[in-house]
Amino acid sequence: xxxxxxxxxxxxxxxxxxxxxxxxxxxxxxxxxxxxxxxxxxxxxxxxxxxxxxxxxxxxxxxxxxxxxxxxxxxxxxxxxxxxxxxxxxxxxxxxxxxxxxxxxxxxxxxxxxxxxxxxxx
Amino acid sequence: xxxxxxxxxxxxxxxxxxxxxxxxxxxxxxxxxxxxxxxxxxxxxxxxxxxxxxxxxxxxxxxxxxxxxxxxxxxxxxxxxxxxxxxxxxxxxxxxxxxxxxxxxxxxx
Numbered sequence: 001x002x003x004x005x006x007x008x009x010x011x012x013x014x015x016x017x018x019x020x021x022x023x024x025x026x027x028x029x030x031x032x033x034x035x036x037x038x039x040x041x042x043x044x045x046x047x048x049x050x051x052x053x054x055x056x057x058x059x060x061x062x063x064x065x066x067x068x069x070x071x072x073x074x075x076x077x078x079x080x081x082x083x084x085x086x087x088x089x090x091x092x093x094x095x096x097x098x099x100x101x102x103x104x105x106x107x108x109x110x111x112x113x114x115x116x117x118x119x120x121x122x
Numbered sequence: 123x124x125x126x127x128x129x130x131x132x133x134x135x136x137x138x139x140x141x142x143x144x145x146x147x148x149x150x151x152x153x154x155x156x157x158x159x160x161x162x163x164x165x166x167x168x169x170x171x172x173x174x175x176x177x178x179x180x181x182x183x184x185x186x187x188x189x190x191x192x193x194x195x196x197x198x199x200x201x202x203x204x205x206x207x208x209x210x211x212x213x214x215x216x217x218x219x220x221x222x223x224x225x226x227x228x229x230x231x
Contacts, residue, residue: 110169
């Protein structure tokens with residue numbers, strides 16, 4: 001059974017870079033059938049797709065975050081990572097990683113990691 | 123960007139009743155690329171439906187999805203106690219801008 005687990009600091013200072021890693025177990029991140037995505041949810045608010053990556057390294061980002069987002073993949077570790085630069089309090093959220101399925105980057109997501117709360121505060 | 127509007131915001135029903143949730147898109151969703159998720163407090167979303175009407179693995183048949191173009195519906199035929207949660211729709215036909223709706227909370231009346 002595929003499982004995803006987010007890891008990284010729970011507290012980031014304003015203007016710094018948020019970094020999270022998603023470790024995939026029970027399956028290979030190098031499968032040609034899947035994509036790997038990051039989605040976030042501010043406390044009490046809606047879900048927002050951040051971006052997705054294919055095992056080859058191809059990426060798609062939400063245009064509203066594109067200038068600050070980098071998603072990378074490490075197939076040797078079965079992990080993919082998120083970096084979000086120049087964070088503000090508005091970036092405080094639970095960050096989820098998830099497996100994407102569908103044609104090209106037209107993805108639905110299943111399963112999801114349990115989520116990692118990241119708070120931006122000095 | 124395709125904006126998804128879910129209604130109602132909150133649905134108050136009793137166990138055993140039928141729940142009908144709406145998701146309306148600001149423009150046509152390509153190839154009916156619409157998914158539905160269930161989220162319970164403190165948990166990650168769980169995929170229920172993709173392709174507007176295909177149930178995900180392990181999802182009970184009391185959950186069904188329908189619709190096309192700009193209007194989509196999630197129906198729960200008979201609410202079980204574990205079905206009280208927040209439900210989100212997501213369109214994935216408009217990459218690179220995948221979007222989610224604002225959610226419908228199904229609460230116990």
